[in-house]
Amino acid sequence: xxxxxxxxxxxxxxxxxxxxxxxxxxxxxxxxxxxxxxxxxxxxxxxxxxxxxxxxxxxxxxxxxxxxxxxxxxxxxxxxxxxxxxxxxxxxxxxxxxxxxxxxxxxxxxxxxxxxxxxxxxxxxxxxxxxxxxxxxxxxxxxxxxxxxxxxxxxxxxxxxxxxxxxxxxxxxxxxxxxxxxxxxxxxxxxxxxxxxxxxxxxxxxxxxxxxxxxxxxxxxxxxxxxxxx
Amino acid sequence: xxxxxxxxxxxxxxxxxxxxxxxxxxxxxxxxxxxxxxxxxxxxxxxxxxxxxxxxxxxxxxxxxxxxxxxxxxxxxxxxxxxxxxxxxxxxxxxxxxxxxxxxxxxxxxxxxxxxxxxxxxxxxxxxxxxxxxxxxxxxxxxxxxxxxxxxxxxxxxxxxxxxxxxxxxxxxxxxxxxxxxxxxxxxxxxxxxxxxxxxxxxxxxxxxxxxxxxxxxxxxxxxxxxxxx
DNA sequence: ACAAAACCGATACCTAAGTATCATCGACGT
DNA sequence: ACGTCGATGATACTTAGGTATCGGTTTTGT
Numbered sequence: 001x002x003x004x005x006x007x008x009x010x011x012x013x014x015x016x017x018x019x020x021x022x023x024x025x026x027x028x029x030x031x032x033x034x035x036x037x038x039x040x041x042x043x044x045x046x047x048x049x050x051x052x053x054x055x056x057x058x059x060x061x062x063x064x065x066x067x068x069x070x071x072x073x074x075x076x077x078x079x080x081x082x083x084x085x086x087x088x089x090x091x092x093x094x095x096x097x098x099x100x101x102x103x104x105x106x107x108x109x110x111x112x113x114x115x116x117x118x119x120x121x122x123x124x125x126x127x128x129x130x131x132x133x134x135x136x137x138x139x140x141x142x143x144x145x146x147x148x149x150x151x152x153x154x155x156x157x158x159x160x161x162x163x164x165x166x167x168x169x170x171x172x173x174x175x176x177x178x179x180x181x182x183x184x185x186x187x188x189x190x191x192x193x194x195x196x197x198x199x200x201x202x203x204x205x206x207x208x209x210x211x212x213x214x215x216x217x218x219x220x221x222x223x224x225x226x227x228x229x230x
Numbered sequence: 231x232x233x234x235x236x237x238x239x240x241x242x243x244x245x246x247x248x249x250x251x252x253x254x255x256x257x258x259x260x261x262x263x264x265x266x267x268x269x270x271x272x273x274x275x276x277x278x279x280x281x282x283x284x285x286x287x288x289x290x291x292x293x294x295x296x297x298x299x300x301x302x303x304x305x306x307x308x309x310x311x312x313x314x315x316x317x318x319x320x321x322x323x324x325x326x327x328x329x330x331x332x333x334x335x336x337x338x339x340x341x342x343x344x345x346x347x348x349x350x351x352x353x354x355x356x357x358x359x360x361x362x363x364x365x366x367x368x369x370x371x372x373x374x375x376x377x378x379x380x381x382x383x384x385x386x387x388x389x390x391x392x393x394x395x396x397x398x399x400x401x402x403x404x405x406x407x408x409x410x411x412x413x414x415x416x417x418x419x420x421x422x423x424x425x426x427x428x429x430x431x432x433x434x435x436x437x438x439x440x441x442x443x444x445x446x447x448x449x450x451x452x453x454x455x456x457x458x459x460x
Numbered sequence: 461a462c463a464a465a466a467c468c469g470a471t472a473c474c475t476a477a478g479t480a481t482c483a484t485c486g487a488c489g490t
Numbered sequence: 491a492c493g494t495c496g497a498t499g500a501t502a503c504t505t506a507g508g509t510a511t512c513g514g515t516t517t518t519g520t
Contacts, residue, residue: 112345116356119349126346168496181443183476195476197498203478213411218448219459229449398466413506425506427468433508 029144030074033057034064034090035106036082044077047133053140061085065093069101073151075124075143077136080107080114088114091121100150102143104136160224163209171205174198178205178214179221179228259374260304263287264294264320265336266312274307277363283370291315295323299331303381305354305373307366310337310344318344321351330380332373334366390454393439401435404428408435408444409451409458 031048033055035041041057048055058064061082080087091103105118105126115126124146125139167175170191177187184202188195211217222229261278263285265271271287278285288294291312310317321333335348335356345356354376355369397405400421407417414432418425441447451458 110342112340112342112356112358115342115345116349119346126342128342170497179445181445184478185476193497194499196500199478200498206478214444215409215411215448218445219452222449222452222459229452400467414508415506423467424469426470429508430468436508 027072028052028054029147030054030056030070030072031140031144032064032069032074032076032101034059034061034076034082034087035079036060037079040079040106044136047136048140051137051140053144061087061090064090071151073144073147075102075104075140075147077104077106077140080105080110080118088118088121091118091123095121100154102146102150104139104143106131106136157223160220163220164224166208167205168201171201171208174201175205175209175217175221178202179218257302258282258284259377260284260286260300260302261370261374262294262299262304262306262331264289264291264306264312264317265309266290267309270309270336274366277366278370281367281370283374291317291320294320301381303374303377305332305334305370305377307334307336307370310335310340310348318348318351321348321353325351330384332376332380334369334373336361336366387453390450393450394454396438397435398431401431401438404431405435405439405447405451408432409448 031053033041033044033048034057035044036059038059041059045055045057056067058067062085064076065085078087078090082090085093087103087105087107094101094103102124103118103122104124105115106129107114107127108129110126110128118126124143125136127136127139164172164175173191174187177190182190184198185195187202188198191198206217209217209220211220261283263271263274263278264287265274266289268289271289275285275287286297288297292315294306295315308317308320312320315323317333317335317337324331324333332354333348333352334354335345336359337344337357338359340356340358348356354373355366357366357369394402394405403421404417407420412420414428415425417428417432421428436447439447439450441450
């Protein structure tokens with residue numbers, strides 16, 4: 001336990017690894033704790049900080065929502081039975097808002113339909129009190145791993161969207177046809193323009209997208225538009 | 231209800247849609263029912279067949295396992311509490327054997343950890359008795375939809391694997407470098423052969439893979455090797 | 461041992477892709 | 491009104507990709 005804490009402390013104050021903020025391997029993850037029971041909050045806070053993570057506690061879903069979230073790997077330990085806005089409500093709201101934060105539910109009074117709904121909606125874990133600390137800690141680790149990969153993915157997608165948005169309408173059209181494997185003359189036919197003009201658009205598009213090859217571009221497009229694949 | 235049954239009957243005896251067996255839209259899906267309670271089996275069998283699906287009933291996990299499964303869209307209604315091999319055991323076994331059949335759990339005596347485990351392992355639904363017929367029927371519909379897409383996917387992947395397996399070792403190496411976006415001369419450099427030889431391998435590879443373009447090939451490769459992407 | 465296939469490479473030829481330069485036209489904003 | 495940018499296209503040139511045909515060696519399976 002103590003070693004773990006030291007390790008996190010060390011990497012926290014250590015040098016950047018050269019990969020930039022995207023690697024996130026030198027950042028202390030945040031564990032949000034939302035529970036209306038003050039004693040639960042405090043004991044979880046202690047447990048989480050003792051493992052080297054950064055805890056942030058809230059007494060209600062509303063309090064959590066009004067708090068700005070920083071872009072670091074994080075997860076949410078969420079009581080199902082909250083006054084006003086319940087844990088499941090909050091999860092639904094995140095889904096609606098396209099916010100992907102891994103959720104670990106805990107509850108004293110839960111039932112099977114509740115747990116099934118939570119898991120269907122993508123929860124990492126659904127624990128009933130009382131539970132062993134290690135079970136929760138394992139779940140947190142998994143959740144944070146997932147958060148890491150989600151953040152990495154989102155940052156990549158944001159960059160791609162930025163590139164794509166910088167394309168002119170024509171360049172976007174040309175790109176769509178290039179990733180479908182059409183030749184320049186076919187693209188020209190589709191768009192009713194000459195082959196040489198297609199080459200001009202295509203070249204500019206490739207530079208704007210920072211794509212080094214068609215293969216590269218196809219992979220970018222798959223990330224931008226996942227349903228472009230069967 | 232009656233209309234539904236007639237509809238399924240109609241498509242069953244109707245003509246093929248011209249898309250081949252892959253479309254599966256003219257095939258009656260199979261619903262496997264595994265429960266040790268004979269009265270449950272019979273009532274579910276009646277319910278399922280009344281909806282136009284083809285029920286197959288089993289009294290134990292072992293009986294189900296020894297029965298050959300046909301390649302049609304299907305799902306499994308599985309009692310959690312079975313003697314010998316439990317429902318969760320069976321699910322684990324399917325996961326181990328890479329068999330992807332959508333599972334709907336039903337149980338009279340279940341708890342939350344059980345349901346959470348089942349859902350984590352990919353179950354479509356986890357119902358506690360008693361439940362309304364329509365809830366189960368909705369779950370079955372979803373499960374069969376999933377099965378349809380899984381079958382479609384698997385058949386596609388099988389075809390691709392067949393093509394890939396027909397490639398010579400060298401052709402496979404060339405393909406790997408082509409989908410990474412390398413030019414022929416670079417590929418030659420990597421493999422220590424001349425550019426013209428790369429062209430020969432590449433041409434033969436493209437024909438064997440039935441790929442009409444590099445874009446096409448990249449998409450094929452993504453299906454064959456999903457982790458080739460970030 | 462012999463045939464088949466894989467592997468390698470050269471010449472020749474054609475098509476496709478990419479770049480650079482120049483030019484025209486219209487839309488949009490200052 | 492002027493400048494910028496997007497879109498279009500022509501000429502000219504270079505590089506890359508693809509095929510066909512020929513030849514050779516090595517490996518492999520029967």
